[in-house]
Amino acid sequence: MxxxxxxxxxxxxxxxxxxxxxxxxxxxxxxxxxxxxxxxxxxxxxxxxxxxxxxxxxxxxxxxxxxxxxxxxxxxxxxxxxxxxxxxxxxxxxxxxxxxxxxxxxxxxxxxxxxxxxxxxxxxxxxxxxxGRSSGPLACGPLVYDPDVLAAQRDGRQIPLTRLQGALLEILLQEAPRIVPHARLIERAWGAAGADMAALQTQVYELRALVDRPFAQPMIQSVRGVGYRVVAPE
Missing domain, CATH: 3.40.50.2300 (Response regulator)
Structure with missing residues (x-):
């Protein structure tokens, strides 16, 4: 080199x-x-x-x-x-x-x-x-994410996240309830180097397992062929 x-x-x-x-x-x-x-x-x-x-x-x-x-x-x-x-x-x-x-x-x-x-x-x-820099706590309904401690909270339950999971949840909460396109999520999480859809889907799957699966109503929604969004439970 x-x-x-x-x-x-x-x-x-x-x-x-x-x-x-x-x-x-x-x-x-x-x-x-x-x-x-x-x-x-x-x-x-x-x-x-x-x-x-x-x-x-x-x-x-x-x-x-x-x-x-x-x-x-x-x-x-x-x-x-x-x-x-x-x-x-x-x-x-x-x-x-x-x-x-x-x-x-x-x-x-x-x-x-x-x-x-x-x-x-x-x-x-x-x-x-x-x-990795903080943008301050973000919230949508009962879901709150604090980048300073890399942790979310939903209905009083603490949810530790990885940096990559946090980057995805951060932009989803910043844009909620608007749809965030796949390409923008990839750019936010992986930067100019990018990633592929398989990597994005893997990270969103892991994020949903933490943020949605333990609760009655899911908040992270997939919009087929477009992207993902976060919506507050009704």
Whole structure:
């Protein structure tokens, strides 16, 4: 991976945790990001990466999947189960659709397949960090979402969400009860890098399981061939 020329104005430093066991890749990514003003910490195995991520203080975690001591998918799942909503960008050589969907299901915010261009890594990193910023609590009827804690509440029940689930619910509540087209949902959740309908459907399925399934009336509605919307129960 060759380093593209530096921009004339360095990027303001986001705090990045890089969890990668391949020395050459880690060194290139670290050097590339630090030259652009990022603050980078590095762990070379999954167990160490999980412990460091649990301490908090990062804007983004850049996470390899094939790690020693603890697989990246397990790391991401444990991080989410512990209530940490830090955005996670996964790096992996696993490029099948099933692999990508599993990564999103475990709480990843984006997925970059090796080999990758460092400029694309930075673009995706900035996109997931931007989506992690709070817009304040949003509500529709009994459903409330607070981006600051990555949690929804419905009828008094607390519902922890992943960052990706939160991004989707956030735009649905911002537009409620209007229909949000599929393309706009994909852009909000995955940024300019995009995703496909299968990934969107997987995330909406998981979101419905949390927000609708335990309750008598569903609030997330699918408009066939168009998109999704949130409506308050009658």
């Amino acid at each position: 060759s380093l593209p020329p530096l921009p004339s104005v360095p990027t303001a430093g986001l705090r990045v945790l890089l969890v990668e066991d391949e020395h050459d890749i880690a060194a290139n990514v670290w050097d590339f990001l630090e030259r652009r003003g990022y603050v980078v910490d590095h762990c070379a195995d999954g167990a160490g990466g999980l412990a460091r991520a649990m301490q908090g203080g990062f804007d983004v975690v850049v996470l390899d999947l094939g790690l020693p001591r603890l697989d990246g998918l397990d790391l991401c799942r444990r991080l989410r189960e512990a209530g940490h909503g830090v955005p996670v960008l996964m790096l992996t050589a696993r490029d099948t659709l099933d692999d990508k969907l599993r990564g999103f299901a475990e709480g990843a915010d984006d997925y970059l397949v090796k080999p990758f261009a460092l400029a694309e890594l930075e673009a995706r990193l900035r996109a997931v960090a931007r989506r």
